[in-house]
Amino acid sequence: MTVDPRAASGFADVAEAYQRGRPGYPREAIDRIVGRFELTASSTVLDLAAGTGQLSRLLQRRVGHVIAVEPVAAMRARIAADLLQITVLDGAAEAIPLADAAVDAVVVGEAFHWFDVAAASAQIARVLTAQGGVALLWNTPTWTVQDTPWLHAFRQIVADHRRAAGDYPAGNGSWKDPFERAGHFERLVHSQAVHKQTLEPDDLLAQIGSWSWIANLQSAARAAVLDDVAALLAGHGEIVIPYRTDLYLAKRRPALEPD
Ligand SMILES: C[S@@+](CC[C@H](N)C(=O)[O-])C[C@H]1O[C@@H](n2cnc3c(N)ncnc32)[C@H](O)[C@@H]1O
Numbered sequence: 001m002t003v004d005p006r007a008a009s010g011f012a013d014v015a016e017a018y019q020r021g022r023p024g025y026p027r028e029a030i031d032r033i034v035g036r037f038e039l040t041a042s043s044t045v046l047d048l049a050a051g052t053g054q055l056s057r058l059l060q061r062r063v064g065h066v067i068a069v070e071p072v073a074a075m076r077a078r079i080a081a082d083l084l085q086i087t088v089l090d091g092a093a094e095a096i097p098l099a100d101a102a103v104d105a106v107v108v109g110e111a112f113h114w115f116d117v118a119a120a121s122a123q124i125a126r127v128l129t130a131q132g133g134v135a136l137l138w139n140t141p142t143w144t145v146q147d148t149p150w151l152h153a154f155r156q157i158v159a160d161h162r163r164a165a166g167d168y169p170a171g172n173g174s175w176k177d178p179f180e181r182a183g184h185f186e187r188l189v190h191s192q193a194v195h196k197q198t199l200e201p202d203d204l205l206a207q208i209g210s211w212s213w214i215a216n217l218q219s220a221a222r223a224a225v226l227d228d229v230a231a232l233l234a235g236h237g238e239i240v241i242p243y244r245t246d247l248y249l250a251k252r253r254p255a256l257e258p259d
Contacts, residue, residue: 010213025245027058108137139245198238
């Protein structure tokens with residue numbers, strides 16, 4: 001199983017913080033996934049790299065069966081504890097523990113940048129039915145120093161740690177070329193949706209603590225970051241963070257018939 005060690009350790013101890021602090025996904029994005037892949041009460045969907053099951057939660061109300069695959073045991077335990085009707089499996093994108101053509105759609109939230117793109121896209125295509133497709137989602141905060149005056153100081157607290165953690169295996173959009181070159185899917189269709197997260201300062205601290213590059217710091221350094229942010233937010237009431245969700249949808253390309 002190929003899981004970047006920074007992901008394996010970074011998500012090992014943050015399941016509670018993750019579930020508490022991360023923003024989830026807008027209904028519009030879920031509607032587009034359901035519409036594009038014609039998902040119904042008899043469809044099965046794989047939430048790959050499911051984390052604490054944020055996408056699984058949203059999809060279980062819309063489709064017949066959700067399977068969550070996640071390599072980090074503590075994250076998996078959080079899904080299993082909350083979402084009894086979802087099948088939860090240990091596994092990685094590069095070796096999905098499902099039979100061929102087992103699911104009608106695969107969704108990947110905030111995780112495709114961690115994958116080995118060629119191996120993962122071949123595996124995703126393998127587990128999809130002939131009419132199936134994949135949905136890749138990422139949230140990006142669109143806050144600015146104009147609407148959030150403490151943002152500049154906040155960025156100064158965390159920026160060096162982000163840089164020091166290094167690039168993601170397929171981050172900064174570098175997943176796209178190898179995904180398209182692998183040839184398992186039709187053209188990617190990109191769309192965006194916006195949403196907002198309203199949270200208390202403690203929830204934002206939980207979110208920051210759930211970022212793998214903060215979670216992976218030595219405990220004293222991690223505590224120092226969180227203390228600095230807590231001091232910055234002291235006395236703040238509710239915080240509203242605006243997000244853009246980027247959604248990429250692609251249908252599986254039909255397998256070539258032998259001549
Ligand atoms: C930022 S979290 C996203 C979790 C969830 N999909 C969500 O939308 O909230 C990234 C997740 O990717 C998982 N992950 C990292 N590398 C993986 C791989 N190669 N295969 C499957 N999951 C992986 C991590 O364990 C972590 O739970």
